[in-house]
Amino acid sequence: MRTELLTFATVKSVENMKILVCISKSPDTTSKIAFTDGNKQFDENGVQYIVNPYDEWYALVRGLELKETLGGNLTIITVGTAADEAVIRKALAIGADDAVRVDADAKDAYFTAMQIAEYAKTNAFDLILTGKETINYNGSQVGGMIAEALDLPFVSLATKLDITGTTARMEREIVGGLQVVEANLPLVVSCAKGMAEQRIPNMRGIMAARTKPLQVVAATAVEDLTTYVEYGLPAAKSAVKMIDPNNMDELVELLHNEAKVI
């Protein structure tokens, strides 16, 4: 009896792990990028919003896999307006248990991160996952900001994540190789390609998503530290120079003398 108890004590693990996955909306990857209002606003005309692929394919799906093997609960959180609820339902259809929307039109990573940190402070999550960046702002900022606000360790751009007991083991690509790191929960991780495979929601998931809890919480007052002042499109490329497939010497000569890259 006594030895049994001791054995149990050594295999300390997180029971009913609480996972928070931060999701953002982003324009569909095929969207035409244009701006309005004197290049001050993104032109949403005809744009379909999706769950940011890094948040969905890697953070959410890996979170679900961990929940399925270890048990627990997975909550998604987004900072957005009522218009973003379609994106939230998509994430619920893939398998999240419940959702939180902080009601604000987020314009700045610091603002967004502080809203999520505020919610996480009172809900003690074991693991907080984000995508490595959004495909519209490409900032790679929110995860690290949440970690600092909660005084938790943060691992950026993990390509693999496993949990044993209360220890997380991660891989990430470093300059010229691969690094394996460990940290104790609770922890914040940003997720990159390799972490999981995309999941397509099935009809049952889509139906279930309609009735899953979606809590709307008021935003706390936080000032924006940055402002997107103006947008622009890159200058059009000059016309492509076509080379005869039987004259690769000419291509090499152009790469050397004209483009000066070899």
Place this chain on the structure above:
Amino acid sequence: MNILVYINTASNLAKSALEAVTYASKIGGSVSVVATGNADDTTLATLGEYGAQKVMIDRSASADDAQQVTRLVAKATEAVNADVVIFSHDLIAKAVAPRLSVRLKAGYISGAVAVPDMSNGFSCKVNVFSGKAFAQVAVNSAKKIISLLPNSIQPEKAGAACAVEAFDGAVGSAAIKVVDTKKPEGEIPLPEAELVVSAGRGMKGPENWGIVEDLAKALGAATACSRPVADIGWRPHHEHVGQTGVAIRPNLYIAAGISGAIQHLAGVNGSKVIVVINTDAEAPFFKAADYGVVGDVFDVLPKLTAAVKKFHAAQ
């Protein structure tokens, strides 16, 4: 203006570190560097040639632990009363700069591609929408943080060697433990490669990659691939460049048998020169290319490899 640059060092200094110091000196003002890693004092002193006035090094801090580096950079910021903190936009910056932003309540511009515009406030150009557009981002706080996208400016020598001093960052204990580091043998890592040869479904199968590798070897280039090719397992995932894979900005990107879907272009449109080889003259990639070759990759690639070898032999 006081500017602080954070760099991590190995036995030598990375090009990205020299870029960051050059960038700081272009902003104008007094430039200090706070460093981690194991470069010796003589090596660190050469940062003076790129505009640093002094280098402060804490060899006890682990660059892999974002909390330790954040404490170090925060303490150095205070020590030199920095107005602006500069990072190179790499894996370390992606963990540390956001933390520092919260700690100092300093607005953070990530992935800057140009020197800040200080004519009206403080703003900087960044790429957005995965390189399909750019934005001018203003910082509203007194202290500012910028991470510089690698290969945005070239290192420039301007001065002489500078002073190097030991700095105690009071970094505390590390929460992240590095268990293992694996280095692929003899490969050039993709994100830092200046020349890249990439191939897609037009290669018809993984067994045909030899001609891609031959060209890469002749050029001294890294190899990359498109998403479908990584997803069906022809090539490892770390070679996938594109919107959801790795974004790269090499000097030369050669794409063989890749049609050029918009998601692929998002990962390579920062390349200085793009060469596209495709049998289909209507492939969308030609619109983004500088040089195009309409032809069969199985015919063109070996010819190009031979031409490159001939060129190198003649040099």
